[in-house]
Amino acid sequence: MKYINEKMNLKEIIEKYPETIDFFTSKGFKDLDKAEVRDKAGKISLKLALSMKKLSSDTFIEMLEEIISQNRDSADITLNESIKKEDGISVMGLLPCPVRIPLLEAMTEFQKENPEAVVNHELKAASQGLDWLKEDVIKANHPEKLADVFISAGFDLFFEEELMGKFKKDKIFKDITGVNEYNKDFNNEKISLKDPEGDYSMLAVVPAVFLVNKEELGDRPFPKSWKDLLDPAFEKSVSLPISDFDLFNAILISIYKEYGEDAVKQLGRTLLQNLHPSQMVKSDKMKVNKPVVTIMPYFFTKMIKEDGPMAAQWPEDGAAISPIFMLTKEEKEEELKGLAEFFAGEKIGKILSHQGLFPSVNPTVENNLGDKKFMWVGWDYIYQNDIGAILKHCEEIFFQGAEEVK
Numbered sequence: 001m002k003y004i005n006e007k008m009n010l011k012e013i014i015e016k017y018p019e020t021i022d023f024f025t026s027k028g029f030k031d032l033d034k035a036e037v038r039d040k041a042g043k044i045s046l047k048l049a050l051s052m053k054k055l056s057s058d059t060f061i062e063m064l065e066e067i068i069s070q071n072r073d074s075a076d077i078t079l080n081e082s083i084k085k086e087d088g089i090s091v092m093g094l095l096p097c098p099v100r101i102p103l104l105e106a107m108t109e110f111q112k113e114n115p116e117a118v119v120n121h122e123l124k125a126a127s128q129g130l131d132w133l134k135e136d137v138i139k140a141n142h143p144e145k146l147a148d149v150f151i152s153a154g155f156d157l158f159f160e161e162e163l164m165g166k167f168k169k170d171k172i173f174k175d176i177t178g179v180n181e182y183n184k185d186f187n188n189e190k191i192s193l194k195d196p197e198g199d200y201s202m203l204a205v206v207p208a209v210f211l212v213n214k215e216e217l218g219d220r221p222f223p224k225s226w227k228d229l230l231d232p233a234f235e236k237s238v239s240l241p242i243s244d245f246d247l248f249n250a251i252l253i254s255i256y257k258e259y260g261e262d263a264v265k266q267l268g269r270t271l272l273q274n275l276h277p278s279q280m281v282k283s284d285k286m287k288v289n290k291p292v293v294t295i296m297p298y299f300f301t302k303m304i305k306e307d308g309p310m311a312a313q314w315p316e317d318g319a320a321i322s323p324i325f326m327l328t329k330e331e332k333e334e335e336l337k338g339l340a341e342f343f344a345g346e347k348i349g350k351i352l353s354h355q356g357l358f359p360s361v362n363p364t365v366e367n368n369l370g371d372k373k374f375m376w377v378g379w380d381y382i383y384q385n386d387i388g389a390i391l392k393h394c395e396e397i398f399f400q401g402a403e404e405v406k
Contacts (some may be wrong), residue, residue: 002065003017003064003065003068003069004017004046004061004064004065004068005046005061006045006046006047006050006057006061007045007046007047008045008046008115009041009042009043009044009045009046010024010029010032010038010042010044010046010049011038011039011042012042013046013064014032014033014038014041015038017064017067017068017276019067019068020064020067020068021033022263023063023064023067023324026370027053027055028058029041029049029053031176038316040391046060046061049178054305054307054308055303056303056304056305057298058302058312059302059303060303062098063097063098065101066097066098066100066101066125068279069101069125070098072193076353088117088118088119088120089117089118089119089120089148089149089332089335089336089339090120090121090147090149091119091120091121091122091123091147091148091149091150091151091339092121092122092123092133092147092149092150092151093122093123093124093133093149093150093151093152094123094124094125094126094128094130094133094151094152094153094318095123095124095125095126095151096126096153096215096299096324096352096356096358097125097126097127097157098299098355098356098357099351099352099355099356099358100123100126101142102126102351102355103123103351103352104123106342106347106348106351107119107121107304110339110342114338117338117339119339122147123141123151126152126153126246127362129245130154130156130245130246131368132151133150133152133157134157134163137157137163137164141143146167146172146329148329148332148335148336149326149327149328149329149336149339149340150164150325150326150327151203151324151325151326151327151343152246152324153206153246153247153322153323153325153326154245154246154247154250154322154323154325155246155249155250155253155322155323155387155391156245156249156387156388156391157386158200158325159291159382159387160326160387160388160391161386161388162388164327165388168199171199171330172329172330172331173199173200173327173328173329173330174198174199174247174328174329174330175195175198175199175201175203175328175334176201176328176336176337176340176341176343177201177326177334177339177340177341177343177344178340178344179344179362179363180202180359180365181194182194182361182362182363183359183360183361183362183363183365184363185359185367185369185374186205186359186361186374187363189229190373190374191374191376192378193205193323193361193376194361195379196379197379197383199327199328200325200327201325201326201328201340201343201344202236202323202324202325202326202361203324203325203326203343203344203348203349203352203360203361204323204324204349204352204353204356204358204359204360204361204373205321205322205323205324205358205359205361206246206247206250206297206298206299206321206322206323206324206358207297207298207319207320207321207357207358207359207374208241208247208250208251208296208297208298208316208319208320208321208322209295209296209297209298209301209312209313209314209315209319210223210229210293210294210295210312210313210315211293211294211295211296211300211301211304211311211312211313212292212293212309212310212311212312212313213290213291213292213293213294213309213310214309214311215309215312216237216290216291216309217292218292220233220234220292221233222311222313222318222365223261223293223313224313224314224315225315225316225317226255226258226259226317226318226375227259227317229270229293230259230263230266230267230270232269234270234293234389235269235270235289235405236269236272236293236405237272237292237293238267238270238271238272238291238292238293238294238295239271239272239291239293239294239295240267240270240271240294240295241296241297241374244297247297247320247322249322249391249394250320250321250322251267251295251320251324252264252267252391252394252395253377253387253390253394254318254320254321254322254375254376254377255267255375255394256390256394257377257378258317258375261397264394264397264398264401265397265398265400265401265404266401267398267401268396268397268398268399268400268401268402268403268404269401269402269404269405270293270388271398271401271402272289272291286300297357298314298319298357298358299356299357299358302357303359304383311373314372315373315375316373317373317375318374318375318376319372319373319374319375320374320375321374321375321376324352324358326340326343326344328340344361344362345362346362346364346365348360348362349361349362349364349365350365353365353366353368355369
């Protein structure tokens with residue numbers, strides 16, 4: 001459903017959809033919760049307001065749509081959540097915020113086309129975090145208590161021993177997507193994302209890229225790679241997505257594996273502050289502590305206008321990636337196969353890649369990446385190491401570095 005168009009004025013939007021106030025505030029629109037400010041804003045169209053802030057209207061509206069949809073009764077996109085788990089297929093997880101609504105819409109279509117496949121899902125926005133999902137997994141001391149399908153990004157949920165790791169060891173999961181070879185972007189001499197043991201499915205990746213404030217750069221060279229960013233010249237001048245645990249952990253473990261422990265500590269020394277991506281794209285508007293570089297999901301670079309001071313940079317040594325995994329129970333392969341093929345198919349792949357800028361592993365999807373590189377730890381590294389322990393160690397040395405320059 002479309003709630004917003006760029007011809008609407010700010011007062012109209014705020015009064016009709018008050019749940020958007022926080023987002024507007026995070027983008028630099030102050031005091032819209034006050035009636036007198038809203039009255040003045042009633043004369044300004046959303047299109048003009050975004051133009052004045054040098055923000056992309058398409059992406060901004062996408063985010064507003066997502067916020068509104070999460071707070072409304074979206075019967076048109078929500079499957080029958082009243083069905084008990086034992087009565088059908090149970091799906092749990094997190095979906096990236098920019099594509100959650102179109103993915104749920106596609107699921108609704110799948111349900112209509114396959115009425116025999118009763119799907120009971122709890123797929124929340126990634127912004128809500130993993131804690132609720134981890135709690136559910138921890139409580140599931142037996143595989144029968146687990147949901148049939150899990151979808152989420154990151155490393156910790158899927159590899160930590162007290163979470164999914166214990167079930168993986170028991171071979172509870174199996175890749176039943178039918179995708180034998182991944183997209184050429186993820187199946188070449190430089191990178192291979194397909195799980196060689198055939199337990200985990202992957203749908204797409206969330207790349208971490210740089211947003212550089214050219215006005216704050218000074219005489220420092222423009223950082224084109226992670227290696228450049230680790231130069232002491234960037235100490236206390238970088239904003240990292242610490243609150244986005246999936247992406248933050250992916251960055252830490254990628255740097256640790258590629259450049260070592262000292263590099264993780266140096267990355268900590270670069271920390272200026274932690275910003276949400278919606279704040280990152282307007283960091284040039286901050287009055288104090290303006291970051292020279294912000295590290296963010298690739299999607300949010302769509303909000304940047306070409307004539308502004310912010311420049312996006314895909315790291316030349318590879319964008320650290322947080323994989324979007326899918327786990328499906330092997331014992332229910334026949335029952336789950338249709339749904340697994342749907343999630344791994346071209347339709348979902350295009351939504352993830354084209355609407356969310358989350359490059360898809362589906363081989364028929366064109367990700368439009370050119371020769372861009374990725375920084376991926378690799379399955380050998382995952383299977384030969386305790387990923388949960390490494391992540392905890394990386395966090396410790398990262399924050400040690402951050403404390404050293406306070």
